[in-house]
Amino acid sequence: MTAGRAHTVGLAVAPTGGLALLEPEASQEDPAWLTGVRRSASDWVHAHGFPTRKDEDWRYTRLEPILEVPFERASPRLSHQRALIAINGLGADLGGARLIFINGHFAPELSRVGELPDGATVTNLASVLAEREERLEPIFSRTFAPFHHAFAALNTALTGDGAFVSLAANTVVEAPIELVFFSETDGAPLVSNPRSVVLAGPGSQATIVETHTGLPGEIYCTNAVTEIVLEPGAVVEHYKIQDEADSAFHLALLDVRQDRESHFSSHVFALGSHIARHEVRVYLEGEGADVNLDGLYLPRGDQLHDNPVLVVHAAPGGTSRQLYKGEVDEHGHGVFNGHIVVRPGAAGTDARQTNKNLLLSDDAEIDTRPRLEILTDDVKCAHGAAVGRLDEEALFYLRSRGVPERTARAILTYAFAREMVDLIPLEDLRSRVENLVADRLATSPNERAT
Amino acid sequence: MMLSIKNLHAKIGGNEILRGLSLELKAGEVQALMGPNGSGKSTLANVIAGHDAYDVTGEVLFEGEDLLAMSPEDRAAAGVFLAFQHPVEIPGVGNLYFMRTALNSLRRQRGLDELDAMDFLEFAKEKMELVEMDRSFMSRSVNEGFSGGEKKRNEILQMAILEPRLAILDETDSGLDIDALRVVANGVNALRSPERAMLVITHHQRLLDYIVPDRVHVMAEGQIVRSGDKELARALEEHGYVGLDEVSLEPSASVAATP
Numbered sequence: 001m002t003a004g005r006a007h008t009v010g011l012a013v014a015p016t017g018g019l020a021l022l023e024p025e026a027s028q029e030d031p032a033w034l035t036g037v038r039r040s041a042s043d044w045v046h047a048h049g050f051p052t053r054k055d056e057d058w059r060y061t062r063l064e065p066i067l068e069v070p071f072e073r074a075s076p077r078l079s080h081q082r083a084l085i086a087i088n089g090l091g092a093d094l095g096g097a098r099l100i101f102i103n104g105h106f107a108p109e110l111s112r113v114g115e116l117p118d119g120a121t122v123t124n125l126a127s128v129l130a131e132r133e134e135r136l137e138p139i140f141s142r143t144f145a146p147f148h149h150a151f152a153a154l155n156t157a158l159t160g161d162g163a164f165v166s167l168a169a170n171t172v173v174e175a176p177i178e179l180v181f182f183s184e185t186d187g188a189p190l191v192s193n194p195r196s197v198v199l200a201g202p203g204s205q206a207t208i209v210e211t212h213t214g215l216p217g218e219i220y221c222t223n224a225v226t227e228i229v230l231e232p233g234a235v236v237e238h239y240k241i242q243d244e245a246d247s248a249f250h251l252a253l254l255d256v257r258q259d260r261e262s263h264f265s266s267h268v269f270a271l272g273s274h275i276a277r278h279e280v281r282v283y284l285e286g287e288g289a290d291v292n293l294d295g296l297y298l299p300r301g302d303q304l305h306d307n308p309v310l311v312v313h314a315a316p317g318g319t320s321r322q323l324y325k326g327e328v329d330e331h332g333h334g335v336f337n338g339h340i341v342v343r344p345g346a347a348g349t350d351a352r353q354t355n356k357n358l359l360l361s362d363d364a365e366i367d368t369r370p371r372l373e374i375l376t377d378d379v380k381c382a383h384g385a386a387v388g389r390l391d392e393e394a395l396f397y398l399r400s401r402g403v404p405e406r407t408a409r410a411i412l413t414y415a416f417a418r419e420m421v422d423l424i425p426l427e428d429l430r431s432r433v434e435n436l437v438a439d440r441l442a443t444s445p446n447e448r449a450t
Numbered sequence: 451m452m453l454s455i456k457n458l459h460a461k462i463g464g465n466e467i468l469r470g471l472s473l474e475l476k477a478g479e480v481q482a483l484m485g486p487n488g489s490g491k492s493t494l495a496n497v498i499a500g501h502d503a504y505d506v507t508g509e510v511l512f513e514g515e516d517l518l519a520m521s522p523e524d525r526a527a528a529g530v531f532l533a534f535q536h537p538v539e540i541p542g543v544g545n546l547y548f549m550r551t552a553l554n555s556l557r558r559q560r561g562l563d564e565l566d567a568m569d570f571l572e573f574a575k576e577k578m579e580l581v582e583m584d585r586s587f588m589s590r591s592v593n594e595g596f597s598g599g600e601k602k603r604n605e606i607l608q609m610a611i612l613e614p615r616l617a618i619l620d621e622t623d624s625g626l627d628i629d630a631l632r633v634v635a636n637g638v639n640a641l642r643s644p645e646r647a648m649l650v651i652t653h654h655q656r657l658l659d660y661i662v663p664d665r666v667h668v669m670a671e672g673q674i675v676r677s678g679d680k681e682l683a684r685a686l687e688e689h690g691y692v693g694l695d696e697v698s699l700e701p702s703a704s705v706a707a708t709p
Binding site: 394 | 499521526537538591
């Protein structure tokens with residue numbers, strides 16, 4: 001049995017508490033179609049339940065700790081003080097539009113759109129729902145499809161807001177569009193369900209930087225869905241910086257559809273969270289589309305970083321590249337679960353996948369799982385996975401020059417991660433990520449907590 | 451006495467490589483250590499630098515301190531430096547950053563201010579000239595893609611920058627052509643000083659034409675079997691290690707006792 005669609009059928013946990021108790025609220029602002037979509041998404045969660053580890057795509061994700069927490073939905077915050085501090089701590093301003101969300105709710109007074117070219121719209125989803133909701137119906141209805149999982153369905157049922165970016169044909173937005181999702185609680189565990197949509201018209205170009213962060217020690221859950229649609233010839237670059245509190249949970253789906261000759265790239269940096277899952281699904285639906293997916297995950301302490309990647313070549317002449325690197329220390333658990341499907345008719349496909357890991361402790365765990373499902377001839381597919389240890393001779397070399405062991409280890413682990421950081425062409429963003437990565441590698445979550 | 455080694459034994463995987471070696475070095479001295487492959491020269495160098503692959507017994511005192519009880523970084527801070535026979539390549543770590551980090555680690559331990567990138571580059575400039583390395587080497591990853599000669603020059607550069615009290619050069623001449631050998635030897639000679647001791651490990655007498663040692667030792671099977679002045683190196687070149695037994699030389703026992 002191939003794994004593509006097997007995972008939501010049967011074997012589900014009957015939803016009993018926590019997230020499962022959350023119901024969509026009837027909102028007068030919702031258009032009728034959305035009320036219907038929310039209702040059926042919620043019904044779907046109740047009928048199918050949450051995935052379990054018997055489920056092919058979820059076998060490495062511990063969901064029990066998330067499902068046990070009595071999460072509540074967050075209301076909009078009255079004070080933005082803590083959010084401001086966190087946002088100011090992000091590092092260099094990238095100079096473009098910046099939308100800030102607190103617990104999934106848009107904070108217009110902290111956000112700025114700045115100057116955008118004609119044909120570009122950068123705003124929050126709720127305002128689009130209020131004004132031009134007909135644009136969203138096809139997108140909203142699609143992600144919630146029978147083969148998607150309970151968390152995506154829950155996002156559909158519960159989402160209040162998120163980012164909305166739309167680019168008319170040939171519109172080029174030079175400065176990166178930054179989306180910051182900040183979470184804070186008043187002590188009670190909160191869940192937010194941000195939903196973001198990027199519609200890139202023919203020949204348009206944009207860069208999206210999505211950052212998720214929160215306050216140390218707080219228990220919250222981000223259940224995010226980001227959908228990106230690329231029309232012919234569009235170019236979209238997406239960065240995801242998952243820098244949640246180490247006590248938080250992060251579940252995310254990045255769902256991408258590409259029409260012909262479009263170019264998409266995704267860079268994910270998984271740094272924070274107690275349990276994090278960043279799922280990427282890319283459908284190459286038009287001829288000659290190409291996609292580059294790369295990722296860096298650094299679980300340590302008791303962190304789990306799960307990285308499921310699905311690339312579906314549904315049209316001829318598509319190119320896909322994946323490069324994921326993991327460094328797993330202490331009791332950390334890193335997962336790369338990369339699935340490439342080449343559908344019948346997708347002749348001339350060129351798909352490559354590489355996963356490299358550094359295992360830094362005897363208690364750490366790495367699961368790397370490449371899956372190829374090739375249903376047509378005339379394709380080039382290659383995959384490779386490696387798990388190695390820190391080079392002890394290099395460590396001795398540095399120490400013999402007077403570098404303390406701890407620093408020497410940090411230098412070597414950073415050197416391994418650096419390749420992924422160096423793939424960021426935007427200098428300000430690169431130095432921001434560089435600092436975050438170096439800081440994560442130098443400090444265990446256990447130390448951070450004290 | 452700067453370095454005093456007494457009855458040093460080192461085992462790796464149950465194999466005894468050093469079998470009761472004793473050696474002494476005074477400040478200002480340059481001593482050469484020769485011997486066939488497998489005699490334990492590199493093991494001695496690694497044990498002094500603090501490589502943890504060996505089971506070590508015996509005594510190694512550096513300026514009266516128990517070196518064997520110290521971590522490799524503490525040994526470096528105390529002033530011990532090993533120029534590696536096979537310097538490791540470290541992709542992703544810039545050479546300049548590496549050397550500045552190393553120097554600042556030592557400076558911190560010695561209570562000195564750290565150097566920022568600009569000050570460090572200024573400081574390193576004349577050292578780079580010493581070993582004829584241009585700045586392009588500093589922007590590359592440590593030893594990555596360096597030729598054999600470039601790796602050895604990079605070792606001497608580190609020695610010049612870190613200014614150790616005791617330098618062990620482990621076959622720094624191996625694999626060098628005559629020009630590279632001259633560059634390396636000039637670098638080493640420039641660093642000779644009354645405060646610094648050097649132990650030069652080599653296969654060939656050739657290096658000792660450039661770096662003239664105060665004493666020469668011959669190692670075999672984990673011990674020093676002969677010691678003498680620089681003429682011993684010439685005798686070796688002429689007769690080989692095997693022929694050495696038949697040549698009349700001062701016995702090692704009498705030399706080993708001489709500081």
